[in-house]
Amino acid sequence: MLTLYYHPLAAFCWKPLVALYEAGTPFTAHMVDLSKPEDAAALESLWPMRLFPVLKDGETVLPESSIIVEYLDLHRPGPRRMVPADPHAALQVRLWDRFFDMHVQAAMQEIVWDALRPEPRRDPQTVAEQKAKLDRAYATADRHLAGRDWVAGDFSMADCAAMPALFYAGAIHPFDAHPALSAYFARLMDRPSVSRVIDGAQPWFQYFPFHDRIPARFLT
Template structure:
Protein backbone atom coordinates (compact mmCIF):
# COMPACT_ATOMS: atom_id res chain seq x y z
CA UNK A 1 0.00 0.00 0.00
CA UNK A 2 1.65 3.24 -1.11
CA UNK A 3 -0.57 5.76 0.71
CA UNK A 4 0.52 6.49 4.28
CA UNK A 5 -1.05 8.96 6.73
CA UNK A 6 1.27 10.03 9.54
CA UNK A 7 -1.12 11.09 12.29
CA UNK A 8 -2.27 11.03 15.92
CA UNK A 9 -5.73 9.69 16.79
CA UNK A 10 -6.64 12.70 18.98
CA UNK A 11 -5.60 15.37 16.49
CA UNK A 12 -8.44 17.41 14.99
CA UNK A 13 -6.43 18.18 11.85
CA UNK A 14 -5.69 14.48 11.40
CA UNK A 15 -9.42 13.74 11.70
CA UNK A 16 -10.04 16.20 8.88
CA UNK A 17 -7.94 14.14 6.48
CA UNK A 18 -9.12 10.78 7.82
CA UNK A 19 -12.73 11.78 7.16
CA UNK A 20 -11.81 12.65 3.58
CA UNK A 21 -10.03 9.34 3.11
CA UNK A 22 -13.07 7.43 4.36
CA UNK A 23 -15.40 9.47 2.17
CA UNK A 24 -13.31 8.62 -0.89
CA UNK A 25 -12.89 4.98 0.08
CA UNK A 26 -9.14 5.38 -0.30
CA UNK A 27 -6.97 2.56 1.08
CA UNK A 28 -4.20 3.85 3.34
CA UNK A 29 -1.87 2.91 6.16
CA UNK A 30 -2.21 4.97 9.35
CA UNK A 31 1.07 5.50 11.24
CA UNK A 32 0.99 7.14 14.66
CA UNK A 33 3.70 9.80 15.03
CA UNK A 34 5.63 9.95 18.31
CA UNK A 35 7.22 13.39 18.35
CA UNK A 36 8.38 12.86 21.93
CA UNK A 37 11.03 10.36 20.82
CA UNK A 38 14.06 12.32 19.49
CA UNK A 39 15.06 9.63 17.00
CA UNK A 40 11.53 9.22 15.64
CA UNK A 41 11.08 12.99 15.49
CA UNK A 42 14.28 13.39 13.50
CA UNK A 43 13.11 10.76 11.02
CA UNK A 44 9.78 12.52 10.68
CA UNK A 45 11.43 15.92 10.22
CA UNK A 46 13.46 14.39 7.41
CA UNK A 47 10.17 13.86 5.58
CA UNK A 48 8.90 17.40 6.23
CA UNK A 49 10.90 19.85 8.39
CA UNK A 50 7.88 21.46 10.11
CA UNK A 51 7.14 18.07 11.76
CA UNK A 52 3.44 18.90 11.67
CA UNK A 53 0.78 16.23 11.48
CA UNK A 54 -0.93 14.94 9.53
CA UNK A 55 1.52 14.28 6.75
CA UNK A 56 0.58 12.28 3.69
CA UNK A 57 3.01 10.08 1.75
CA UNK A 58 2.09 8.61 -1.60
CA UNK A 59 4.94 6.53 -2.95
CA UNK A 60 7.84 8.94 -3.07
CA UNK A 61 5.65 12.03 -2.85
CA UNK A 62 5.16 13.93 0.41
CA UNK A 63 1.99 16.05 0.71
CA UNK A 64 1.71 18.49 3.67
CA UNK A 65 -1.14 20.72 4.88
CA UNK A 66 -4.62 19.30 5.35
CA UNK A 67 -6.48 21.32 2.71
CA UNK A 68 -3.81 20.50 0.13
CA UNK A 69 -3.92 16.86 1.18
CA UNK A 70 -7.68 16.68 0.65
CA UNK A 71 -7.45 18.34 -2.77
CA UNK A 72 -4.69 15.91 -3.70
CA UNK A 73 -6.76 12.94 -2.54
CA UNK A 74 -9.80 14.28 -4.36
CA UNK A 75 -7.83 14.27 -7.63
CA UNK A 76 -6.14 10.95 -6.88
CA UNK A 77 -9.33 9.02 -6.10
CA UNK A 78 -11.86 10.38 -8.53
CA UNK A 79 -13.32 13.46 -6.91
CA UNK A 80 -16.31 14.21 -4.74
CA UNK A 81 -14.81 16.37 -2.00
CA UNK A 82 -14.64 19.54 -4.11
CA UNK A 83 -17.34 20.80 -6.48
CA UNK A 84 -16.57 20.98 -10.19
CA UNK A 85 -18.09 24.44 -10.63
CA UNK A 86 -15.37 27.12 -10.16
CA UNK A 87 -17.57 29.46 -8.09
CA UNK A 88 -18.75 26.62 -5.84
CA UNK A 89 -15.16 25.44 -5.46
CA UNK A 90 -14.09 28.93 -4.42
CA UNK A 91 -16.85 29.04 -1.80
CA UNK A 92 -15.72 25.65 -0.48
CA UNK A 93 -12.15 26.91 -0.11
CA UNK A 94 -13.34 30.03 1.72
CA UNK A 95 -15.37 28.02 4.23
CA UNK A 96 -12.55 25.55 4.69
CA UNK A 97 -10.42 28.48 5.84
CA UNK A 98 -13.21 29.72 8.12
CA UNK A 99 -13.31 26.41 9.97
CA UNK A 100 -9.53 26.04 10.14
CA UNK A 101 -8.69 29.62 11.11
CA UNK A 102 -11.67 30.68 13.22
CA UNK A 103 -12.82 27.41 14.82
CA UNK A 104 -9.87 24.97 14.81
CA UNK A 105 -7.17 27.53 15.67
CA UNK A 106 -8.88 29.24 18.64
CA UNK A 107 -10.05 25.84 19.91
CA UNK A 108 -6.44 24.65 19.96
CA UNK A 109 -5.39 27.84 21.74
CA UNK A 110 -7.80 27.07 24.59
CA UNK A 111 -6.67 23.44 24.84
CA UNK A 112 -2.98 24.39 24.79
CA UNK A 113 -3.50 26.92 27.59
CA UNK A 114 -4.82 24.22 29.90
CA UNK A 115 -1.54 22.34 29.48
CA UNK A 116 0.57 25.34 30.51
CA UNK A 117 1.98 25.88 33.99
CA UNK A 118 -0.07 28.34 36.05
CA UNK A 119 2.52 31.10 35.70
CA UNK A 120 2.53 30.74 31.91
CA UNK A 121 -1.24 30.78 31.32
CA UNK A 122 -2.68 33.39 28.98
CA UNK A 123 -6.18 34.38 30.15
CA UNK A 124 -6.39 37.27 27.67
CA UNK A 125 -5.44 34.98 24.79
CA UNK A 126 -8.06 32.44 25.88
CA UNK A 127 -10.72 35.16 26.11
CA UNK A 128 -9.82 36.31 22.59
CA UNK A 129 -10.01 32.71 21.36
CA UNK A 130 -13.48 32.30 22.87
CA UNK A 131 -14.59 35.54 21.20
CA UNK A 132 -13.32 34.23 17.84
CA UNK A 133 -15.29 31.02 18.33
CA UNK A 134 -18.48 32.97 19.04
CA UNK A 135 -17.89 35.08 15.93
CA UNK A 136 -17.38 31.94 13.84
CA UNK A 137 -20.47 30.29 15.32
CA UNK A 138 -22.49 33.30 14.22
CA UNK A 139 -21.14 33.05 10.68
CA UNK A 140 -21.96 29.34 10.51
CA UNK A 141 -25.46 29.87 11.92
CA UNK A 142 -26.11 32.50 9.24
CA UNK A 143 -24.83 30.09 6.56
CA UNK A 144 -27.49 27.54 7.52
CA UNK A 145 -30.39 29.78 8.53
CA UNK A 146 -33.54 29.14 6.56
CA UNK A 147 -32.76 25.46 5.96
CA UNK A 148 -31.57 26.03 2.40
CA UNK A 149 -28.54 23.74 2.59
CA UNK A 150 -27.58 20.43 4.15
CA UNK A 151 -23.81 20.81 4.20
CA UNK A 152 -21.58 23.82 4.68
CA UNK A 153 -20.83 24.51 1.01
CA UNK A 154 -23.98 23.10 -0.60
CA UNK A 155 -25.97 19.90 -0.82
CA UNK A 156 -22.97 17.57 -1.09
CA UNK A 157 -20.71 16.57 1.78
CA UNK A 158 -17.19 17.71 0.96
CA UNK A 159 -13.94 19.41 1.91
CA UNK A 160 -15.58 21.96 4.20
CA UNK A 161 -17.46 19.35 6.18
CA UNK A 162 -14.26 17.33 6.63
CA UNK A 163 -12.82 20.44 8.33
CA UNK A 164 -16.01 21.32 10.20
CA UNK A 165 -16.57 17.99 11.96
CA UNK A 166 -13.39 17.86 14.07
CA UNK A 167 -13.29 21.62 14.58
CA UNK A 168 -16.84 21.77 15.94
CA UNK A 169 -16.51 18.53 17.90
CA UNK A 170 -13.73 19.87 20.08
CA UNK A 171 -14.84 23.51 20.04
CA UNK A 172 -18.34 22.82 21.36
CA UNK A 173 -16.82 21.15 24.43
CA UNK A 174 -14.87 24.31 25.28
CA UNK A 175 -17.28 27.03 24.14
CA UNK A 176 -20.95 25.98 23.77
CA UNK A 177 -22.84 26.92 20.62
CA UNK A 178 -25.48 28.85 22.57
CA UNK A 179 -28.86 29.53 20.98
CA UNK A 180 -27.88 28.64 17.44
CA UNK A 181 -30.27 25.89 16.31
CA UNK A 182 -29.07 25.75 12.69
CA UNK A 183 -25.46 25.24 13.80
CA UNK A 184 -26.52 22.62 16.34
CA UNK A 185 -28.52 20.75 13.69
CA UNK A 186 -25.56 20.83 11.29
CA UNK A 187 -23.32 19.43 14.01
CA UNK A 188 -25.70 16.52 14.57
CA UNK A 189 -25.72 15.80 10.83
CA UNK A 190 -21.94 15.70 10.92
CA UNK A 191 -21.92 13.28 13.83
CA UNK A 192 -24.31 10.97 11.97
CA UNK A 193 -22.14 10.88 8.84
CA UNK A 194 -20.54 7.38 8.61
CA UNK A 195 -17.04 8.74 7.94
CA UNK A 196 -17.22 11.04 10.97
CA UNK A 197 -18.72 8.31 13.18
CA UNK A 198 -15.87 6.02 12.18
CA UNK A 199 -13.19 8.55 13.13
CA UNK A 200 -14.84 9.20 16.49
CA UNK A 201 -15.13 5.49 17.17
CA UNK A 202 -11.44 4.97 16.38
CA UNK A 203 -10.48 7.84 18.71
CA UNK A 204 -12.63 6.59 21.60
CA UNK A 205 -9.82 4.59 23.29
CA UNK A 206 -7.61 7.70 23.56
CA UNK A 207 -10.23 10.24 24.63
CA UNK A 208 -8.94 9.73 28.17
CA UNK A 209 -5.87 11.75 27.18
CA UNK A 210 -7.83 14.79 25.93
CA UNK A 211 -7.08 17.71 28.32
CA UNK A 212 -10.81 18.54 28.66
CA UNK A 213 -11.94 14.91 28.89
CA UNK A 214 -14.29 15.72 31.78
CA UNK A 215 -16.45 17.69 29.34
CA UNK A 216 -16.99 14.80 26.95
CA UNK A 217 -20.64 13.67 27.15
CA UNK A 218 -21.34 10.00 27.79
CA UNK A 219 -22.43 9.43 24.20
CA UNK A 220 -18.84 9.95 23.07
CA UNK A 221 -17.40 7.59 25.66
CA UNK A 222 -19.82 4.72 25.22
CA UNK A 223 -19.28 2.44 22.22
CA UNK A 224 -22.04 2.78 19.61
CA UNK A 225 -24.38 -0.17 19.14
CA UNK A 226 -23.68 -0.12 15.43
CA UNK A 227 -21.29 1.77 13.21
CA UNK A 228 -23.20 3.07 10.18
Protein backbone atom coordinates in the same frame (compact mmCIF):
# COMPACT_ATOMS: atom_id res chain seq x y z
CA MET B 1 1.14 2.52 -1.26
CA LEU B 2 -0.77 5.41 0.25
CA THR B 3 0.32 6.19 3.82
CA LEU B 4 -1.05 8.84 6.16
CA TYR B 5 1.27 9.90 8.98
CA TYR B 6 -1.01 11.13 11.72
CA HIS B 7 -2.09 11.02 15.33
CA PRO B 8 -5.68 9.96 16.13
CA LEU B 9 -6.17 12.79 18.64
CA ALA B 10 -4.89 15.57 16.35
CA ALA B 11 -7.72 17.69 14.97
CA PHE B 12 -6.04 18.53 11.67
CA CYS B 13 -5.54 14.81 11.01
CA TRP B 14 -9.28 14.24 11.17
CA LYS B 15 -9.94 16.21 7.97
CA PRO B 16 -8.09 13.86 5.59
CA LEU B 17 -9.26 10.83 7.55
CA VAL B 18 -12.89 11.77 6.95
CA ALA B 19 -12.14 12.34 3.26
CA LEU B 20 -10.40 8.97 2.96
CA TYR B 21 -13.25 7.14 4.69
CA GLU B 22 -15.83 8.97 2.56
CA ALA B 23 -14.04 7.84 -0.59
CA GLY B 24 -13.36 4.32 0.64
CA THR B 25 -9.73 4.75 -0.41
CA PRO B 26 -7.37 2.05 0.89
CA PHE B 27 -4.48 3.50 2.88
CA THR B 28 -2.07 2.72 5.68
CA ALA B 29 -2.48 4.78 8.84
CA HIS B 30 0.95 5.34 10.40
CA MET B 31 0.59 6.80 13.88
CA VAL B 32 3.29 9.26 14.92
CA ASP B 33 4.12 9.69 18.61
CA LEU B 34 6.16 12.87 18.89
CA SER B 35 7.28 11.88 22.40
CA LYS B 36 9.41 9.20 20.73
CA PRO B 37 12.59 10.66 19.19
CA GLU B 38 12.56 8.13 16.36
CA ASP B 39 9.00 9.07 15.40
CA ALA B 40 9.78 12.78 15.56
CA ALA B 41 12.87 12.28 13.39
CA ALA B 42 10.93 10.23 10.84
CA LEU B 43 8.24 12.89 10.58
CA GLU B 44 10.85 15.63 10.24
CA SER B 45 12.48 13.75 7.39
CA LEU B 46 9.15 13.90 5.55
CA TRP B 47 8.22 17.47 6.48
CA PRO B 48 10.77 19.67 8.25
CA MET B 49 8.03 21.57 10.09
CA ARG B 50 7.42 18.29 11.99
CA LEU B 51 3.67 18.65 11.87
CA PHE B 52 1.05 16.11 10.89
CA PRO B 53 -0.80 15.02 8.87
CA VAL B 54 1.60 14.08 6.08
CA LEU B 55 0.57 11.95 3.12
CA LYS B 56 3.06 9.76 1.26
CA ASP B 57 2.05 8.29 -2.07
CA GLY B 58 5.03 6.63 -3.68
CA GLU B 59 7.60 9.37 -4.17
CA THR B 60 5.04 12.12 -3.49
CA VAL B 61 5.04 13.60 0.03
CA LEU B 62 2.43 16.19 0.97
CA PRO B 63 1.79 17.97 4.27
CA GLU B 64 -1.18 20.16 5.23
CA SER B 65 -4.65 18.73 5.60
CA SER B 66 -6.43 20.73 2.88
CA ILE B 67 -3.70 20.05 0.33
CA ILE B 68 -3.90 16.34 1.14
CA VAL B 69 -7.66 16.30 0.53
CA GLU B 70 -7.25 18.10 -2.79
CA TYR B 71 -4.49 15.68 -3.81
CA LEU B 72 -6.74 12.73 -3.03
CA ASP B 73 -9.46 14.22 -5.24
CA LEU B 74 -6.98 14.44 -8.12
CA HIS B 75 -5.08 11.19 -7.76
CA ARG B 76 -7.15 8.82 -5.58
CA PRO B 77 -10.72 9.98 -6.25
CA GLY B 78 -13.73 8.44 -4.59
CA PRO B 79 -17.30 8.38 -5.88
CA ARG B 80 -17.75 12.06 -5.00
CA ARG B 81 -15.22 14.88 -5.06
CA MET B 82 -14.43 16.68 -1.82
CA VAL B 83 -13.73 19.85 -3.84
CA PRO B 84 -16.12 20.37 -6.77
CA ALA B 85 -14.77 20.56 -10.31
CA ASP B 86 -16.79 23.72 -10.93
CA PRO B 87 -14.42 26.60 -10.03
CA HIS B 88 -17.11 28.78 -8.49
CA ALA B 89 -18.43 25.99 -6.29
CA ALA B 90 -14.85 25.08 -5.39
CA LEU B 91 -14.23 28.63 -4.14
CA GLN B 92 -17.07 28.27 -1.65
CA VAL B 93 -15.69 24.96 -0.39
CA ARG B 94 -12.23 26.45 0.02
CA LEU B 95 -13.64 29.56 1.71
CA TRP B 96 -15.46 27.55 4.37
CA ASP B 97 -12.57 25.13 4.75
CA ARG B 98 -10.41 28.16 5.61
CA PHE B 99 -13.16 29.55 7.84
CA PHE B 100 -13.35 26.50 10.08
CA ASP B 101 -9.57 26.07 10.21
CA MET B 102 -8.73 29.71 10.89
CA HIS B 103 -11.68 30.98 12.90
CA VAL B 104 -12.83 27.93 14.87
CA GLN B 105 -9.95 25.49 15.01
CA ALA B 106 -7.25 28.12 15.53
CA ALA B 107 -9.15 29.74 18.41
CA MET B 108 -9.79 26.33 19.96
CA GLN B 109 -6.10 25.44 19.72
CA GLU B 110 -5.07 28.62 21.52
CA ILE B 111 -7.33 27.71 24.44
CA VAL B 112 -5.92 24.18 24.48
CA TRP B 113 -2.31 25.44 24.46
CA ASP B 114 -3.14 27.72 27.38
CA ALA B 115 -4.64 24.82 29.35
CA LEU B 116 -1.50 22.77 28.76
CA ARG B 117 0.76 25.42 30.31
CA PRO B 118 1.68 25.32 33.99
CA GLU B 119 -0.86 27.20 36.09
CA PRO B 120 1.32 30.31 36.68
CA ARG B 121 1.78 30.80 32.95
CA ARG B 122 -1.86 30.60 31.96
CA ASP B 123 -3.46 33.71 30.51
CA PRO B 124 -7.18 34.23 31.22
CA GLN B 125 -7.26 37.24 28.89
CA THR B 126 -6.10 35.16 25.94
CA VAL B 127 -8.72 32.52 26.71
CA ALA B 128 -11.45 35.18 26.92
CA GLU B 129 -10.34 36.69 23.61
CA GLN B 130 -10.37 33.31 21.87
CA LYS B 131 -13.82 32.49 23.23
CA ALA B 132 -15.05 35.83 21.87
CA LYS B 133 -13.64 34.82 18.48
CA LEU B 134 -15.46 31.51 18.73
CA ASP B 135 -18.73 33.31 19.53
CA ARG B 136 -18.36 35.42 16.38
CA ALA B 137 -17.48 32.35 14.31
CA TYR B 138 -20.41 30.39 15.72
CA ALA B 139 -22.83 33.20 14.87
CA THR B 140 -21.41 33.46 11.35
CA ALA B 141 -21.65 29.71 10.75
CA ASP B 142 -25.15 29.55 12.23
CA ARG B 143 -26.38 32.25 9.85
CA HIS B 144 -24.74 30.55 6.88
CA LEU B 145 -26.07 27.08 7.73
CA ALA B 146 -29.71 28.10 8.12
CA GLY B 147 -31.61 26.11 5.51
CA ARG B 148 -28.57 24.07 4.45
CA ASP B 149 -27.72 20.45 5.09
CA TRP B 150 -23.99 20.86 4.43
CA VAL B 151 -21.66 23.83 4.41
CA ALA B 152 -21.21 24.30 0.65
CA GLY B 153 -23.66 22.23 -1.36
CA ASP B 154 -22.93 18.50 -1.10
CA PHE B 155 -20.73 17.06 1.64
CA SER B 156 -17.24 18.39 0.90
CA MET B 157 -13.83 19.33 2.25
CA ALA B 158 -15.55 22.20 4.08
CA ASP B 159 -17.47 19.67 6.16
CA CYS B 160 -14.30 17.63 6.70
CA ALA B 161 -12.78 20.80 8.18
CA ALA B 162 -15.84 21.69 10.24
CA MET B 163 -16.02 18.30 11.91
CA PRO B 164 -12.88 18.39 14.11
CA ALA B 165 -13.07 22.14 14.64
CA LEU B 166 -16.61 21.96 16.02
CA PHE B 167 -16.05 18.72 17.92
CA TYR B 168 -13.20 20.09 20.02
CA ALA B 169 -14.33 23.73 20.16
CA GLY B 170 -17.83 22.70 21.20
CA ALA B 171 -16.43 20.73 24.13
CA ILE B 172 -14.51 23.80 25.29
CA HIS B 173 -17.04 26.52 24.47
CA PRO B 174 -20.48 25.10 23.53
CA PHE B 175 -22.56 26.47 20.64
CA ASP B 176 -25.94 25.21 21.89
CA ALA B 177 -27.46 28.69 21.50
CA HIS B 178 -27.05 28.46 17.72
CA PRO B 179 -29.80 26.15 16.39
CA ALA B 180 -28.69 25.81 12.75
CA LEU B 181 -25.10 25.13 13.77
CA SER B 182 -26.21 22.62 16.41
CA ALA B 183 -28.44 20.77 13.94
CA TYR B 184 -25.60 20.70 11.41
CA PHE B 185 -23.22 19.29 14.01
CA ALA B 186 -25.73 16.53 14.80
CA ARG B 187 -25.86 15.63 11.09
CA LEU B 188 -22.07 15.56 10.97
CA MET B 189 -21.85 13.23 13.94
CA ASP B 190 -24.30 10.80 12.30
CA ARG B 191 -22.07 10.39 9.25
CA PRO B 192 -20.35 6.96 9.19
CA SER B 193 -16.99 8.42 8.17
CA VAL B 194 -17.13 10.80 11.11
CA SER B 195 -18.12 8.09 13.58
CA ARG B 196 -15.17 6.03 12.38
CA VAL B 197 -12.72 8.87 13.04
CA ILE B 198 -14.14 9.50 16.51
CA ASP B 199 -14.04 5.79 17.35
CA GLY B 200 -10.36 5.74 16.48
CA ALA B 201 -9.67 8.74 18.69
CA GLN B 202 -11.57 7.52 21.78
CA PRO B 203 -8.60 5.85 23.50
CA TRP B 204 -6.72 9.15 23.29
CA PHE B 205 -9.42 11.53 24.52
CA GLN B 206 -8.03 11.23 28.04
CA TYR B 207 -5.08 13.37 26.91
CA PHE B 208 -7.31 16.22 25.72
CA PRO B 209 -7.20 18.80 28.54
CA PHE B 210 -10.98 19.27 28.39
CA HIS B 211 -11.77 15.56 28.09
CA ASP B 212 -14.29 15.78 30.92
CA ARG B 213 -16.43 18.07 28.74
CA ILE B 214 -16.65 15.69 25.78
CA PRO B 215 -20.26 14.40 25.69
CA ALA B 216 -20.63 10.89 27.02
CA ARG B 217 -22.09 9.61 23.74
CA PHE B 218 -18.65 10.04 22.15
CA LEU B 219 -16.85 8.09 24.84
CA THR B 220 -18.48 4.67 24.40
